[in-house]
Amino acid sequence: MTDLLNGAEDEAFRQEIREFVTANLHPGTRDKVARGAPLTREDFARWQQCLFERGWVAPAWPVEHGGPGWSARQRLIADEEMFRQHTPPLPGFGLKMIGPILMRFGTPGQQARFLPGILSGDDWWCQGFSEPGAGSDLASLRTRAVRVAGGWRISGSKTWTTYAQYANWIFCLVRTDPQAKKQQGISMMLVDMASDGFTRRPIRLMDGTEEVNEIFLDDVFVPDDQVVGEINRGWTYAKALLENERFGIGGIGRSKHLLQRVREMADAAGRGADPEVADALAAFEIDIMAVEATTLRLLNAAEAGARIGAETSLLKIRGTEIQQGLTELMLEVAGPAALPERESEGAEAPFENAAYQFLNWRKLSIYGGSNEIQRGILAGQVLGL
Amino acid sequence: MIRLDPPDDGVTMLKETAERFVADRYGLARRGEMLRKPDDQIPVHWADMAGLGWLLAPVPEAAGGLGLPPVQIVALLEVLGAGLVLEPVGPVVMRCAATLARALPDAEAVLAPVLSGGCIEVMAGGEEAAPITAMRDGERVTLAGRAPLVVGGAAARAFWVVARMESAPVLIRVPLEKAGVTRFRLVDGQAAAKVVFDGVSCDAGEVITGCAPALAFGADMGLLGMLAETSGLIDALYRATLEHVKLREQFGRPIGRFQAVQHRMADMFIAREEAQSMVQLAAEAMESADTGFRARLVSAARIKIAGSARAVLRDAVQLHGGMGVTDELPVGHMVKRLLVLTQMGGSRATHLKRFREAA
Ligand SMILES: Cc1cc2nc3c(=O)[nH]c(=O)nc-3n(C[C@H](O)[C@H](O)[C@H](O)COP(=O)(O)OP(=O)(O)OC[C@H]3O[C@@H](n4cnc5c(N)ncnc54)[C@H](O)[C@@H]3O)c2cc1C
Numbered sequence: 001m002t003d004l005l006n007g008a009e010d011e012a013f014r015q016e017i018r019e020f021v022t023a024n025l026h027p028g029t030r031d032k033v034a035r036g037a038p039l040t041r042e043d044f045a046r047w048q049q050c051l052f053e054r055g056w057v058a059p060a061w062p063v064e065h066g067g068p069g070w071s072a073r074q075r076l077i078a079d080e081e082m083f084r085q086h087t088p089p090l091p092g093f094g095l096k097m098i099g100p101i102l103m104r105f106g107t108p109g110q111q112a113r114f115l116p117g118i119l120s121g122d123d124w125w126c127q128g129f130s131e132p133g134a135g136s137d138l139a140s141l142r143t144r145a146v147r148v149a150g151g152w153r154i155s156g157s158k159t160w161t162t163y164a165q166y167a168n169w170i171f172c173l174v175r176t177d178p179q180a181k182k183q184q185g186i187s188m189m190l191v192d193m194a195s196d197g198f199t200r201r202p203i204r205l206m207d208g209t210e211e212v213n214e215i216f217l218d219d220v221f222v223p224d225d226q227v228v229g230e231i232n233r234g235w236t237y238a239k240a241l242l243e244n245e246r247f248g249i250g251g252i253g254r255s256k257h258l259l260q261r262v263r264e265m266a267d268a269a270g271r272g273a274d275p276e277v278a279d280a281l282a283a284f285e286i287d288i289m290a291v292e293a294t295t296l297r298l299l300n301a302a303e304a305g306a307r308i309g310a311e312t313s314l315l316k317i318r319g320t321e322i323q324q325g326l327t328e329l330m331l332e333v334a335g336p337a338a339l340p341e342r343e344s345e346g347a348e349a350p351f352e353n354a355a356y357q358f359l360n361w362r363k364l365s366i367y368g369g370s371n372e373i374q375r376g377i378l379a380g381q382v383l384g385l
Numbered sequence: 386m387i388r389l390d391p392p393d394d395g396v397t398m399l400k401e402t403a404e405r406f407v408a409d410r411y412g413l414a415r416r417g418e419m420l421r422k423p424d425d426q427i428p429v430h431w432a433d434m435a436g437l438g439w440l441l442a443p444v445p446e447a448a449g450g451l452g453l454p455p456v457q458i459v460a461l462l463e464v465l466g467a468g469l470v471l472e473p474v475g476p477v478v479m480r481c482a483a484t485l486a487r488a489l490p491d492a493e494a495v496l497a498p499v500l501s502g503g504c505i506e507v508m509a510g511g512e513e514a515a516p517i518t519a520m521r522d523g524e525r526v527t528l529a530g531r532a533p534l535v536v537g538g539a540a541a542r543a544f545w546v547v548a549r550m551e552s553a554p555v556l557i558r559v560p561l562e563k564a565g566v567t568r569f570r571l572v573d574g575q576a577a578a579k580v581v582f583d584g585v586s587c588d589a590g591e592v593i594t595g596c597a598p599a600l601a602f603g604a605d606m607g608l609l610g611m612l613a614e615t616s617g618l619i620d621a622l623y624r625a626t627l628e629h630v631k632l633r634e635q636f637g638r639p640i641g642r643f644q645a646v647q648h649r650m651a652d653m654f655i656a657r658e659e660a661q662s663m664v665q666l667a668a669e670a671m672e673s674a675d676t677g678f679r680a681r682l683v684s685a686a687r688i689k690i691a692g693s694a695r696a697v698l699r700d701a702v703q704l705h706g707g708m709g710v711t712d713e714l715p716v717g718h719m720v721k722r723l724l725v726l727t728q729m730g731g732s733r734a735t736h737l738k739r740f741r742e743a744a
Contacts, residue, residue, distance in 0.1 A: 332732075340577070346567065372646070
């Protein structure tokens with residue numbers, strides 16, 4: 001596979017990453033990632049610990065908050081190399097979402113209190129935005145926070161909360177001014193999940209995993225020092241956070257990793273040289289290249305001082321389409337061998353996770369703002385339609 | 386001659402009975418309980434299906450069946466497919482019984498215990514990718530090879546093995562005791578089996594030869610059954626999604642009012658219509674004496690329907706949003722069954738080739 005970032009310095013940096021991963025990644029975790037098997041909290045936590053100790057856990061954070069001081073180019077290389085070596089992609093709720101938001105909008109006290117736990121993995125965060133009635137139309141959320149002495153009391157429910165079962169903190173969007181226009185009465189609050197009045201129900205997904213949850217908040221108390229920024233400005237923070245999320249969702253490293261896996265499956269199925277399959281693989285490689293080049297252009301522009309906002313939607317759209325397309329090619333290559341339940345006696349390596357990955361990754365075009373919503377954002381905010 | 390007539394009263398009645406049957410017995414919770422039964426057990430409604438005459442329906446009268454034409458049978462299978470039934474009607478009745486009825490002189494006696502709902506026998510082998518061979522040595526014939534995935538095979542008491550002997554296809558009945566069966570579940574929860582035939586032997590007299598036309602016919606009938614189930618699922622997903630986009634509101638209106646959603650629903654409707662047309666076409670072609678014509682149309686239907694199924698699967702999940710990826714709505718279960726159906730039955734390349742080459 002062609003590496004676009006392939007100067008001598010890039011190569012040296014790649015080498016450094018590779019050596020670190022080889023020396024530190026737990027073989028059991030590595031094996032699961034290589035096969036597309038589901039990961040446990042332990043897989044993530046163990047790897048986070050390694051990265052934390054090396055100072056690499058938060059590639060995009062500034063040095064003063066514990067980042068490694070990598071350039072955007074190095075971050076892309078690190079992401080790509082780590083995926084290539086089958087490291088587990090750490091959930092981004094703390095590291096990529098609330099962490100950067102606290103750095104930008106949080107108080108020094110909040111930064112001192114929360115950022116270290118995010119880096120070390122002592123705290124696990126989850127994202128409490130979506131509600132049963134507020135998905136694409138997030139601003140219609142109805143979970144309410146009412147003013148009380150010293151803080152707020154939250155009542156309502158959240159849903160689709162990824163990895164809430166692993167988390168001890170959740171950042172929530174709540175309505176603090178029911179009279180104001182939709183977007184204007186929303187605030188962002190940090191909620192301790194051990195609070196009284198907090199309950200959780202797992203939701204089983206069609207691939208059999210329980211990645212997401214429903215959350216119920218019944219008069220949960222949140223002290224004033226756990227409100228992010230200003231009251232009723234939560235929408236602004238949420239938008240900034242979602243744009244960060246989309247930069248990540250472009251997932252070039254992830255796409256390349258998947259392409260590599262599909263190639264291996266094609267070889268295992270004896271179809272690596274089949275022109276139909278070989279052409280499809282080449283076409284995906286080119287698609288990934290186009291997203292990578294576009295990501296680099298956007299990052300360079302951002303480093304040169306341009307403000308990148310809604311444009312990141314295009315990375316999310318293309319990245320997820322490529323990844324979903326690759327899971328379909330995986331199915332094509334695997335044929336009936338994809339069908340036995342994984343871990344059953346019928347399962348056949350390396351195809352045992354193909355159907356599950358196809359099913360699980362339907363989510364990519366739904367979460368983080370669905371691809372329809374992203375196209376709407378591009379058309380409205382970038383194209384001015 | 387292709388007619389594509391609208392359904393007659395017989396078809397309508399058959400469909401209605403099947404729809405009631407599925408509605409009464411196949412709610413998600415009940416189906417969940419059925420999935421937790423041991424996988425070597427015959428699914429509970431098998432005998433009742435026999436009682437309704439569904440197992441005898443497509444079998445020729447000469448073999449003791451009702452001899453219903455394929456166009457009527459596909460209507461039934463569409464409903465059973467959409468209903469996510471776990472009884473292996475397709476593999477047993479469409480493929481196995483259709484084959485045996487044409488391959489055996491005493492088909493009626495052989496099929497009776499199965500079609501009366503007492504037991505299950507299925508075909509195994511016959512796939513290009515994993516051929517099973519039969520070696521003749523004097524009066525004994527010995528098999529080598531395995532069938533990696535036999536749907537309906539988990540509860541079977543015998544396998545009708547399609548093997549190659551002296552470069553011609555033959556059929557050999559292997560009872561359960563002689564076969565190496567490993568049972569497991571598929572992604573959609575239904576039971577299946579991997580069956581190893583290495584070293585299984587029988588008297589040369591038990592080998593059924595000269596059955597190539599019956600095997601070809603049975604394979605196409607089996608495929609037709611799968612296509613009918615697929616088409617039924619496409620219709621069910623279309624309907625569930627249509628209802629969802631009418632009810633689910635975001636931004637103060639039903640999401641079905643957004644043009645991006647409308648266009649996808651319109652495409653889903655087109656896919657459904659074309660799938661139904663192609664199933665009917667292939668069903669009528671099964672009655673043709675022209676085997677090349679039959680092969681062309683069945684492969685054409687398979688190509689078209691597999692493509693439609695994938696597009697409908699994607700859009701049905703997508704338009705359901707988060708709800709679409711859960712195990713808590715019928716959609717997720719239908720999607721998994723659709724996946725199972727489309728991963729089997731031969732690759733796209735195989736069917737395109739057969740379409741091009743069948744005269
Ligand atoms: C696996 C998974 C994990 C998730 N994790 C989290 C999490 O950790 N935290 C969290 O807060 N949320 C999470 N989400 C929720 C996710 O952000 C929402 O599912 C998403 O915003 C879509 O909302 P919805 O599911 O309510 O679908 P809906 O908003 O009901 O949308 C249904 C369909 O309608 C389309 N649609 C809606 N409006 C329009 C329009 N105006 N124009 C065109 N099409 C439209 C959508 O694109 C979609 O196809 C997760 C979701 C999934 C599936």
